[in-house]
Amino acid sequence: MVCMSPLISAQRVATLVGDFPRSPAYIGLAESLRVLIGDGRIGLDVRLPSERELTTALDVSRATVTRAYDVLRESGYAEARRGSGTFTRVPGGRRRAHDQALMPGRGGEDVIDLNCAAHSAPPGLVEAYQRATDELPAYLGGPGYFPLGVPVLQARIAAAYDARGVPTAPEQIMVTAGALAGASIVAQAFTAPGERVVVESPTYPNATQAVRHAGARLVPATVDPDGWDLDALAATLRQTSPRLAYLIPDFQNPTGHLMSDAQREELATALARTRTVAVADEAHQALALRPGLADDMPRPLAFHAPDTITIGSASKSYWGGLRLGWVRAPLSEMDRLLQARIGLDLGAPVFEQLVLADLMARADEVLPVHRERLVAGRDALVAAVTEHLPDWRFRVPDGGLALWCELPAPLGTALTEEASRHGVVVAPGPVFAVEGGLDRFVRIPWTASADQLVEATRRLAAAWDVVAAHGGPRHARPNRVLVA
Incomplete structure (x- = not known):
């Protein structure tokens, strides 16, 4: 019988809790667990260890664990299920990422909008459009429908994979209307309603929305500030037997982590053992910023796990206005993808494909x-945050588009609401959580100009002073935003 909810071992909890305050011990343990659940380091709907197991792992009395679990339940961070154990939750129920990721933010001319990790057009784009205009007449004699993509673009994308060590035929490429469209096609093609899909938490919220729309059930796998816990991820795969695992191994959105070759090989082994198909989101793959890294990136996950479905994007590497992405898959799966696509659209615009x-x-x-x-x-952003918000914690990623900042207190949502009154829009951690938590974090992209980033940080610092002093927003209200 398959366990429907993942569980966490007593030893893993002991490692995460560490040396908790013991005056009294049950309060210190409960508070440590509450922070871990709220930050997402222990996921939601996870079965906690039995009282006996945790007592042994922590070397405390049974009464300490019993009372700590009681405090968790009373504060809304756990619930008991008859005959099953104690499971994690957050107060007020689950808040799904897509509930806050649908509507664009509103503001005046002075508002600095950092919700979208998107940049302006690169140099040479106008010339690319001009050259594409010269190529377009060759396509005007036909109907203009290319469900798999314009052949010249398929060939260019395939050649890029060849250069990265993954031999790819052009016929293995499907050009889509953006990476999000690719995620929707993959979800429709490979999942049925009720099937489980493992997704990282935090992760890109629009992708989880696409998976939900296909009727799949999301199973979160925590990515903490230090990266992936591959042992825990492997355990989740074993316990839940998912159909797919949606992963972002290259400059993970929003944490910025880069999975090493050794980690990818270990992950591929776990995927093979559970017959789980990986969906690798490579939207940020070309954005290596550490000197020399662009020429020494880890091999694609598909190198280690050949049945991987890979999603790519032109939006982050080139320009979002192109609205183009692609899916790379084994040749045997292309017909399945094509059948799923026909229910969504008949292809991406020819002109933009020629530009790309x-x-x-x-x-x-x-x-x-x-x-x-x-x-x-x-x-510029790192220097500004270091100067104006010295209590915030973050690691400087080797690539990607954003800082994932840890606040001194779980006030991310309150901060973003107050920040909007100071003229800056950013996305709080819960937007990226699969089902709640992560309110100790905010994502700040560095895609604006240096001057705007410095000014935005000053405004965030002013907003943080207000929130930290009052412990929350002056007027609580929903914060519905568009995230990219």
Whole structure:
């Protein structure tokens, strides 16, 4: 019989809790567990160890664990299920990421909107459009429908995978109307209503929305500030027998972590043992910012797990206005993807595909300049946060588009509400949580100009002073935002 909810071992809890306050011990243990659940380091709907097991692992009295669990239940961070054990939750029920990720933020001209980790067009885009105009007449004699993509672009994308060590035929590429459309097609093709899909938490919220729309049941796998816990992820795969695992191994959104080759190989082994198909979101793969890293990136997950479905994006590497992405899959799965796609659309615009094909042919010229701009933005943001918000914690990613900042207290939602009154819009941690928690975090992209990033940080610091002093927003209200 398959366990429907993942469980966490007593030894893992003991490691996470560490040396908790013991005056009294049950309060210290309960508070440590509450923080771990609220931060997402222990996921939601996870079965906690039995009182006996945790007593042994922590070397405390049974009464300490019993009373700590009682405090968790009374405070809304756990619930007892008859005959099953104690399971994690958050007060007020589950808040799903997509509930806060649908509507665009509103503001005046002075508002600095950092909800979207999206940048301006790269140099050379106008010229790429001009060259594509010259190529377009060759396509005007036909109907203009290319469900798998314009052949020249399929070939360019396939060649990019070849160069990364994964031999790919153009027929293995499906060009889509953005990476999100690719995620929707994959979810429709490979899942049935009620089937489980493991997703990282935190993760890109629009992707989880696409999986939910397919009727799949999401199973969160925690990505903490230090990266992936592959032992815990492997245990989740064993316990839940998911159909898919949606993963972001390259500059994970929002944490910025980069999975090493050794980690990818270990993950591939766990996936194979449970016959789980990986869906690797590579939207940020080309955004390596550490010197030399762009030429020494880990191999794609598909190198280690050949049945991996890979999703790529032009939005982060080139420009969001192209609205193009792609799916790479084993040749045997392309017909299934095509059948799923026909229920959504009949192909991406031909003209923009020609533009992207031109840009990819000049990637060695375009991408280094683009990365230089991102490095400047990242460095400006890191310096500003260090100066104006010295109590915030973060690690500087080697690539990607954003800082994942840990606050001194779980006030992320309150901060973003107050920040909007100071003229800056950012996304709080719960937007990226699969089902609640992570309110100790906010994501701050470095895609704006250096001057805007410095000013935005000053405004965030002013908002944080208000929130930290009052412990919450002055006027609580929903914060519905568009996240990219």
